[in-house]
Every structure is written in structure tokens, then in C-alpha cells.
Amino acid sequence: MSTLKELRRPVAATIRLTVPAGGARPAPPVGPALGQYRLNLMAFCKDFNARTQKYKSDTPMAVTITAFKDNTFEFTVKTPSVTWYLKKAAGVESGSGRPGHVTTSTLSLRHVFEIAKGYEHLVR
Structure with a gap:
């Protein structure tokens, strides 16, 4: 059995960005924000663009990225305001x-x- 401590990964940072729907690219603001935590930029861009493809391309989407110390990440995309x-x-x-x-x-x-x-x- 795994303990609770093994299930919780140490968090390196929580990053909040506003990115146009379907427009995540490894350029600013996404690249520098994720690069400093050595996160996989292309994986984020691909996943984000797939999740936001139903919105028009000029729609600003708020995204919260949780970066873990093992260089992995999770993110949530919020609906436009x-x-x-x-x-x-x-x-x-x-x-x-x-x-x-x-x-x-x-x-x-x-x-x-x-x-x-x-x-x-x-x-x-």
C-alpha cells in the first residue's frame, strides 16, 4: 500500500497565464513561464490547444499550471470571463x-x- 506522502508530489510553482484558445506556442508568454521550471513546452502546447479547440481563436483563456519538482505538470483551463x-x-x-x-x-x-x-x- 502506498502512503499519503508517496501520493503527494512536491510542488515547485503555480503559474497563472492568459493564453488565446488554440494559440499556445513555445514563445512568450508560455515559453519563458514554463521553461524556467524545465517543463515540456510542446506537451503543454499540444494538450492546451486540444482542450481549447472548441473556442474561437481570439478567446482569452485563463490557465493555471501546477509545476512539480520532478518536472511534470498539471493544468486547468477556465472558461472565458x-x-x-x-x-x-x-x-x-x-x-x-x-x-x-x-x-x-x-x-x-x-x-x-x-x-x-x-x-x-x-x-x-
Whole structure:
């Protein structure tokens, strides 16, 4: 039987990146972030791109990579933020500099419904 200590691998670092869906390449920001922990860049890029292929290529995906001291890694990919969807639907690059005072754009109820419909699979 293995003990709990044998099952837990020592963690070297936790790396948080934002990478475009299907756009992971061994260039910055992915290369330098993973290279300093001697992780397999090509394995990460291949796995990340496979997991995010259902999203459009310009969609920013938040990824959390756990690097272990034996040069292995695990990663989780989070869905795009609601803020990104709202800005994309409104057609603006950034929100208001003075929220509550200046309105940058408005959205129809249909836009909000479509965004919520995309997230309904997470609620179930």
C-alpha cells in the first residue's frame, strides 16, 4: 500500500497565464513561464490547444499550471470571463473609466440571454 506522502508530489510553482484558445506556442508568454521550471513546452502546447479547440481563436483563456519538482505538470483551463463576453457583445475594448457615471455601451436582452445560455452547462 502506498502512503499519503508517496501520493503527494512536491510542488515547485503555480503559474497563472492568459493564453488565446488554440494559440499556445513555445514563445512568450508560455515559453519563458514554463521553461524556467524545465517543463515540456510542446506537451503543454499540444494538450492546451486540444482542450481549447472548441473556442474561437481570439478567446482569452485563463490557465493555471501546477509545476512539480520532478518536472511534470498539471493544468486547468477556465472558461472565458463574463466580462470578456460582455465587452465583445458591446463592441468595446474596455469598460468605462468612471463606472456608474459614464456609459460606454448598452446591450440588448438578447445579448445577455446568449451569454447566459453559453454558461448554462456550468450550472448543471
